[in-house]
Amino acid sequence: MLSGLTKFILGIFLAIAVLIGGGAAIALYFMNRTGIPPAKPVYSNDSPSVKAQAPKGTEPGGAKPSLTPGISTKPSPTSSPTPTESPKATPSPKALPSGAYRGRVSWAEGLSLRSQPNLEAEKIGGVAFNQKIIILEESEDKGWQKIRLEDSEQEGWVKAGNTEKVDEQKPEKPEDTQKPEQ
Numbered sequence: 679m680l681s682g683l684t685k686f687i688l689g690i691f692l693a694i695a696v697l698i699g700g701g702a703a704i705a706l707y708f709m710n711r712t713g714i715p716p717a718k719p720v721y722s723n724d725s726p727s728v729k730a731q732a733p734k735g736t737e738p739g740g741a742k743p744s745l746t747p748g749i750s751t752k753p754s755p756t757s758s759p760t761p762t763e764s765p766k767a768t769p770s771p772k773a774l775p776s777g778a779y780r781g782r783v784s785w786a787e788g789l790s791l792r793s794q795p796n797l798e799a800e801k802i803g804g805v806a807f808n809q810k811i812i813i814l815e816e817s818e819d820k821g822w823q824k825i826r827l828e829d830s831e832q833e834g835w836v837k838a839g840n841t842e843k844v845d846e847q848k849p850e851k852p853e854d855t856q857k858p859e860q
Contacts, residue, residue: 795822
């Protein structure tokens, strides 16, 4: 009788230990899964440098990540929503409106293009870092600038202080854009 009671108590303790161990293993699994940040989304209007830094599992244009290791899915050339920039041999500067000047976006995250010069105005697009623009005018309070995108002729308002004038006499060099002059 004593050995039967001992086996019964030992069986209960063993069952409790298995349940606690299994529960702890499942809890650790889910805690580790939720601790991994999701992949950064890549949008169609991101600059090429952002797309190059995108995780390998995602493709621009909403393609799903590959489920089979080693096999990647590529969108067809006709379904690509992102326009590719073609190199220009000789850019032909167009005549600028009076008071307007050429510039570029100096804010590293890019800018929101708005329909009116205030933060509550509708966002009508975006302007990427280092994108060439034409500054048309400034608001009366000098807090906003009306710009035109050089390549698409789209116009809108951006917050002032996030653009800089481009010297039209000499071509822009990549090393000039990396280091500020002192």
